Amino acid sequence: MVELKDRELIFVFTGPDGSGRKTIADSVGSTLGLTKVLSYATRKPRPGEVNGQDYHFITPELYEALDASCDFIESVTISGNRYGLRENDISRSFQNNGCIYLILNPEGAEILKQTYGDHVIRLFIYADRQTVEERQREEGQSEDIIADRLSHYETDMAYQSKCEHAFENYDLAHTVFEITNVLEGYLQRDLVERD
Structure with a gap:
């Protein structure tokens, strides 16, 4: 297990594709x-993804070269594509901020928790299968990609019970507000309300 300082926390947003985890994570993080x-x-x-903003493509x-040199603390293969997280990126981010956030699939979230x-505080974001499917169509995903993502839906949903928190996402503003309040408890910034 990798040692971190007491107040260093990693908030991991996870859940099925199409649950809104990326939008929520970025809103809460901001x-x-x-x-x-x-x-x-x-x-x-x-569609809609940007290199350096959503992933490093x-x-x-x-x-393979990075993986061979043991740069990745977490590496998974999903539908023939490789996804990895570099330990160096995590440690460098802690120099700028005591708490960081990531968006990972359940397999990646579990690896990070073990590490x-x-x-690691896992925030499971979910919606029912039909809603998830509709959202992916609205994003302009191809039918092949939607079918592939939905094939993981039940497995992804099963991970909910392992997470520290779970949030149903049908109302974006409400979900962001709810998660922000929960995370404030972890951050312990002693915020004082002023009249």
Whole structure:
């Protein structure tokens, strides 16, 4: 297990694809001033994704070279694509901010929990299967990608019971507000309300 300082926390947003975890994570992270740590991915960007903002999109060859030099603290293969998180990116982010956030699939979230223990707080974001499917269509995802993502839905949902917190996401503003309040408790910034 990797040692972190007492107040260093990693908030991991996880759940099925199409649950809204990315939108929620970025809204909460922005509201609370948290640093986002990006994963590396060998796949092509999907509609609306931006290199350096959603993932670091790299070639399979570069990924293999980084993996061979043990750069990744977490590395998974999903639907033939590789996704990894560099330990160096996490430690560098802690220099800027005592708490960071990531968006990972359940498999990646579990690896991070095993690596960093109680410093990892998993926030499971979910919606029913039909809603998730509709959201992916609205994003302009291809039917092949939607079918592939939905094939993981039940497995992803089963991970909910392992997470520290779970949030149903049908009303974005409400979900962001609810999660922000929960995370404030972890941050212990002693905020004082003023009249």
